[in-house]
Amino acid sequence: GKRLPKPDATRIFTISNQKGGVGKTTTTVNLSAAMARAGMHVLVVDIDPQGNASTALNIPHGSDDNSIYDVLLDDLEIQDVVQNCPDVDGLQVAPATIELAGAEIELVSLVAREQRLSRALAAYFKYREEQGLPRLDYIFIDCPPSLGLLTVNAFVAATEVLIPIQTEYYALEGLSQLVKNINMIQKHLNADLKVSTILLTMYDGRTRLATQVADEVREYFPTEVLSTLIPRNVRISEAPSFQQSVLTYDPQSSGALSYREAAAEIAERGAPA
Numbered sequence: 646g647k648r649l650p651k652p653d654a655t656r657i658f659t660i661s662n663q664k665g666g667v668g669k670t671t672t673t674v675n676l677s678a679a680m681a682r683a684g685m686h687v688l689v690v691d692i693d694p695q696g697n698a699s700t701a702l703n704i705p706h707g708s709d710d711n712s713i714y715d716v717l718l719d720d721l722e723i724q725d726v727v728q729n730c731p732d733v734d735g736l737q738v739a740p741a742t743i744e745l746a747g748a749e750i751e752l753v754s755l756v757a758r759e760q761r762l763s764r765a766l767a768a769y770f771k772y773r774e775e776q777g778l779p780r781l782d783y784i785f786i787d788c789p790p791s792l793g794l795l796t797v798n799a800f801v802a803a804t805e806v807l808i809p810i811q812t813e814y815y816a817l818e819g820l821s822q823l824v825k826n827i828n829m830i831q832k833h834l835n836a837d838l839k840v841s842t843i844l845l846t847m848y849d850g851r852t853r854l855a856t857q858v859a860d861e862v863r864e865y866f867p868t869e870v871l872s873t874l875i876p877r878n879v880r881i882s883e884a885p886s887f888q889q890s891v892l893t894y895d896p897q898s899s900g901a902l903s904y905r906e907a908a909a910e911i912a913e914r915g916a917p918a
């Protein structure tokens with residue numbers, strides 16, 4: 646595939662939207678696969694207790710498997726839990742297990758409860774350097790559909806937020822709450838965080854509604870919205886049951902094409918100033 650320019654420093658994206666079903670996991674899986682296929686070193690961190698990204702990327706995540714839960718609760722390091730994605734070279738995954746559902750509450754009483762993921766990633770960068778492993782180019786954190794402590798950990802660890810927005814009714818509903826939360830994080834916990842990227846998903850250009858919603862989102866986020874739109878495409882929704890990204894499952898599909906384009910656009914735009 647086409648090679649993409651490498652970033653100067655690791656870009657850490659949290660893929661966030663407190664609404665479910667808007668394409669967070671689909672975007673995490675396919676964007677990370679597209680980046681890895683373009684020669685990037687990529688890590689996916691799955692912090693959704695559902696573990697859908699881990700499943701889609703074919704990573705074992707039963708209750709006996711090491712997971713990001715063990716990292717957040719302090720028992721293990723990231724290097725103890727990451728697995729290589731069999732689908733794509735250069736793509737690693739720190740999987741989620743269902744135990745994570747309890748972490749939301751277990752974290753409350755812990756020291757530095759908001760900084761756990763951020764510290765674990767910093768330690769992992771150091772480990773990779775000591776081991777002579779290549780620097781990671783991209784990290785994508787797949788968030789649960791809530792604004793609890795797991796999502797806060799993602800916001801604190803990240804440098805950028807990518808918000809997938811489903812182009813349909815109520816697309817903007819809840820966005821002001823999300824933006825307010827991100828502003829709070831910037832003020833109190835992570836001054837470097839930026840909403841750098843908005844991705845319109847499940848776009849159906851035949852409907853007037855979809856074009857109206859797209860226009861409305863562009864008005865609200867003029868510089869953040871990618872020009873690439875992710876179309877509604879059945880291949881995208883079929884791929885996870887084959888435990889493949891759509892890029893492997895059907896490389897010529899409109900879904901695969903659009904995620905490759907989105908990856909290229911993100912790489913070419915570079916990190917925000």
Ligand code: ADP
Nearest residue numbers: 665666667668669670671847876877878881882
């Ligand atoms: P979230 O992680 O935000 O809850 P998902 O990524 O799991 O959302 O997507 C919700 C559902 O929509 C899934 O069944 C997924 O396969 C499907 N889906 C996501 N994006 C597309 C698309 N572009 N075209 C068709 N189906 C999609």
Ligand code: MG
Nearest residue numbers: 669670693697
């Ligand atoms: Mg999801």
